[in-house]
Amino acid sequence: MVRPYLVTGMNITLRQQIERIVSLSNDEFEWVLSHFTEQYFKKHQIIINEGDYVQNDFYVVKGLIKSSHTNPDGKEHVIQFALEDWWITDPQAFHNQTKATLSVNCLEDSKVLSLTLDNKEKLCRELQKMEYFFLKKTTAGYIALQKRILCLISSTATERYYNLLDQYPGLIQRIPKSMLASYLGVSRETLSRLATI
Amino acid sequence: MVRPYLVTGMNITLRQQIERIVSLSNDEFEWVLSHFTEQYFKKHQIIINEGDYVQNDFYVVKGLIKSSHTNPDGKEHVIQFALEDWWITDPQAFHNQTKATLSVNCLEDSKVLSLTLDNKEKLCRELQKMEYFFLKKTTAGYIALQKRILCLISSTATERYYNLLDQYPGLIQRIPKSMLASYLGVSRETLSRLATI
């Protein structure tokens, strides 16, 4: 059964992301897509609370979502921002089916495609190309995190800020500077002073 | 063809690591192992130089290896230490077959099992369990790096140091404190003062 409006329509970006790594027939993509659930969230809506069990990994179709950890004295530290075409969840809680240590919430009204762990494993088992795709994506993510670590241990706050602006020029218009500061590991006051240099 | 001395002998840890995730018959493990090359390196030996093409991912059988980046003014920043039963390489250069931006060298005489990218992809293609294994390992690595990032953006130097000692109590006996400092993103003088508290 082919549903061309889906293939050529609104989930084109997910298909493109997958096809940058492996090629899929229309039927294969339809089958892949059938393992996802479409969900809509409002700005400020909390998708995952620290302590929750985590049912899904989220592919962002539209909107902006962040993951963060809040320490005992109430300070929030941003782990990740996810714009369109990114994935986000609490990966530890999701993959090990344990309680979340991160919270995930929306900075804008968002549309996502949700994938349960069971469905992810089913995709991998039954279509090896999908396992290859996830391996490549996860490896790319690992490399990106190593770069962020190098930046954190080797660069000044100013360098880290301009590095972020370079990498994601669109981000600064959509995210409050206090959250960029949190992502960079500096106080919002310090970032405010850096940004005026 | 079964070679029991290998199965029960010196590469037992690699088999155990794989079998924590998927189970293998003796023949399967022999076949997997045949894709690796045994190599020996001396202390201070450079395995990968920045600028090199990277042929291998290295599984450490014995010894201690580090990866690091040296910035233009000559300061070295440690990305990773790899003890026995860990993997190490420049992952970006290895997976994309581009020039290394990290250098990899030995802190102790080391024995490794080297895996080329072609052989890794062959393992994944021909024995899906191995692709599942690499996906699980890479996912676990991703989660570990997210934790290190959270530590870097949310903890003081003192907290990061004691956190490292907690996680890897054996490390401090084998690694100069100047390198632990580099890994933690503080100067060796600062670490020296923290450690005496």
Next chain:
DNA sequence: TTAAATTAGTGATAATTGTCCTTTATTACC
């Protein structure tokens, strides 16, 4: 075995960053 290199600790000082505070501007929402 001895000289050279590496490692570690510490003082003095400068630079960076955090914290607390107030003010102003902007945005969200009844």
Next chain:
DNA sequence: GGTAATAAAGGACAATTATCACTAATTTAA
């Protein structure tokens, strides 16, 4: 449309960390 909430900037000061310099102990290697 008006009030509340959020966001941003910056002053004043404290805390943290880096840098440079020097010494001592330990390890390495010819």
